[in-house]
Amino acid sequence: MAFKTRKPYLEAMVDLAPFQSPRPDEYAPMPKPLKRRDLKGLNIPDGPRSPLLTLRFQKDTPAFLINAKAEYGDCSSFFLAGQLFITAFSPEMVNEVTVSKQGSFIKGVGFDRMRKVLGSGLLTNEEPIHLRHRRLMQSPFHISKISTYAQTMLNLTRKHISNWSDGQVVAIGPEMMSLTFDIVADILFGTDISADTKRVQDSMHIAIDRIERTMLPGLDRLDNLPIPYFRKFEKAANELHDVATRIVNERIASGVKRDDLMGVLLEAQTVDGEKLSAREISDETLTLILSGHETTANVMTWALAYLGDRDDLWQQVALEADQYLPMDKAPDIRAVLGAPITKAIFAEALRLAPPVWVSPRRAIEDVEVDGIRIPKGAHVIISQYASHRNETYFPDPNEFKPERWHNDLDNTLPRGAYFPFLAGTRKCLGDQFALLEAHLILLEMARTKRLKPIASQLPRPEPRATFRPKGGVASVVIAS
Numbered sequence: 001m002a003f004k005t006r007k008p009y010l011e012a013m014v015d016l017a018p019f020q021s022p023r024p025d026e027y028a029p030m031p032k033p034l035k036r037r038d039l040k041g042l043n044i045p046d047g048p049r050s051p052l053l054t055l056r057f058q059k060d061t062p063a064f065l066i067n068a069k070a071e072y073g074d075c076s077s078f079f080l081a082g083q084l085f086i087t088a089f090s091p092e093m094v095n096e097v098t099v100s101k102q103g104s105f106i107k108g109v110g111f112d113r114m115r116k117v118l119g120s121g122l123l124t125n126e127e128p129i130h131l132r133h134r135r136l137m138q139s140p141f142h143i144s145k146i147s148t149y150a151q152t153m154l155n156l157t158r159k160h161i162s163n164w165s166d167g168q169v170v171a172i173g174p175e176m177m178s179l180t181f182d183i184v185a186d187i188l189f190g191t192d193i194s195a196d197t198k199r200v201q202d203s204m205h206i207a208i209d210r211i212e213r214t215m216l217p218g219l220d221r222l223d224n225l226p227i228p229y230f231r232k233f234e235k236a237a238n239e240l241h242d243v244a245t246r247i248v249n250e251r252i253a254s255g256v257k258r259d260d261l262m263g264v265l266l267e268a269q270t271v272d273g274e275k276l277s278a279r280e281i282s283d284e285t286l287t288l289i290l291s292g293h294e295t296t297a298n299v300m301t302w303a304l305a306y307l308g309d310r311d312d313l314w315q316q317v318a319l320e321a322d323q324y325l326p327m328d329k330a331p332d333i334r335a336v337l338g339a340p341i342t343k344a345i346f347a348e349a350l351r352l353a354p355p356v357w358v359s360p361r362r363a364i365e366d367v368e369v370d371g372i373r374i375p376k377g378a379h380v381i382i383s384q385y386a387s388h389r390n391e392t393y394f395p396d397p398n399e400f401k402p403e404r405w406h407n408d409l410d411n412t413l414p415r416g417a418y419f420p421f422l423a424g425t426r427k428c429l430g431d432q433f434a435l436l437e438a439h440l441i442l443l444e445m446a447r448t449k450r451l452k453p454i455a456s457q458l459p460r461p462e463p464r465a466t467f468r469p470k471g472g473v474a475s476v477v478i479a480s
């Protein structure tokens with residue numbers, strides 16, 4: 001496929017796999033990080049300062065952020081690898097950074113490493129490329145189009161559940177990972193990917209594990225070291241790129257038009273006739289596979305862990321299955337998404353265990369956010385995990401209480417108080433896709449077979465690029 005001259009970043013990377021591709025020139029230049037010596041005369045918020053800070057941050061980042069919030073409030077500062085970080089946890093700050101002043105920020109620490117795996121896809125792209133692609137990719141994720149995926153989601157869920165026998169012990173995490181992978185791969189590629197499923201899953205697992213093991217700046221410099229840990233990261237990234245490129249090129253060469261998501265992306269064009277190139281589609285499909293399965297699998301796993309022995313909730317969801325997802329009818333997505341108890345369970349699981357638990361940003365100009373001056377170059381930490389535990393809006397913030405959502409809570413919260421899918425132009429493209437999938441899986445499970453965790457305590461979190469539960473969460477299958 002010929003590359004148009006108006007996309008010089010593609011010409012620069014056409015022969016390079018994402019792992020070795022440079023940051024596209026079209027993006028705003030990456031500002032210089034702010035070191036302590038640059039801050040003379042600048043008023044920065046107070047915050048933790050300790051020689052052991054990096055260690056504490058690395059050991060348990062969510063706990064570090066919560067402690068900083070408890071001690072210094074919604075906005076504090078600290079230094080990692082000598083660079084200035086500022087937290088923005090109040091609803092006002094979150095709303096300004098993600099929506100009303102989003103033009104002053106680019107994606108922050110961790111996203112450069114993500115680009116090594118996903119190339120220039122929606123998740124990692126910056127402006128002006130991001131918005132161009134977002135417009136092209138919006139329609140397949142519109143609620144009206146998503147309804148056409150519901151039957152596939154349900155069929156694959158039924159197939160998956162039918163493999164579980166009563167009393168069997170399974171691990172929820174891997175079960176949900178494999179189900180959500182099958183769903184997104186089927187909807188994206190149809191059968192084109194069947195032969196490569198295992199390879200893609202294994203490489204994806206390694207890549208996700210290593211993309212953001214840490215938010216420490218400068219880690220990307222280590223990626224070229226001859227150390228097995230980093231070499232495996234590159235190998236996994238290259239493998240994913242090879243498979244996606246081959247599948248896209250084979251589809252183009254075959255001339256076959258199909259209405260799976262890849263077919264839609266191949267046909268999508270702007271009003272002036274611009275289309276995505278093969279390389280762009282390859283990067284976008286990898287982005288959709290990665291962002292479209294691990295997150296939903298995590299929220300499913302956490303929701304099932306929180307449900308634990310709440311038989312009352314399971315029974316209510318089973319009643320909702322009969323009412324909102326009748327066995328003998330095709331799924332009506334508005335009914336499925338409206339099932340109130342199921343909706344409240346996921347709203348609460350997404351509050352307590354948001355799969356995307358932190359959204360790092362970088363200020364590309366001096367900007368004032370809720371009265372606080374953020375200097376150009378500062379890292380800004382938005383954290384769903386920390387903000388969703390604000391007692392003002394969520395009393396007993398660490399308790400799993402789906403009932404808090406019953407009285408229309410989401411419509412009374414200020415903007416920026418609850419944002420599992422973020423907001424603004426970087427809002428999740430797949431929010432309705434994910435919620436539909438999660439609702440269908442839980443409703444179908446409540447009707448047929450449940451998974452009950454064996455341990456009585458909740459799993460420990462293992463935060464990576466997503467908020468994973470540690471271990472597989474061993475559970476027993478119980479026929480409903």
Ligand code: HEM
Pocket residue numbers: 122123124134184287288291292293295296299354355356358359360419420421422425426427428429430431433434435
């Ligand atoms: C419960 C499941 C999910 C959660 C909690 C979630 C959350 C998020 C969040 C918070 C972001 C913004 C990240 C940032 O900018 O820092 C995001 C972006 C994105 N998500 Fe999701 N996501 C989920 C499922 C999905 C699914 C199923 C898909 C696709 C099939 C998807 C596709 C995307 C894409 C393409 C972006 C980048 C959007 C852009 O920047 O224009 N996500 N997601």
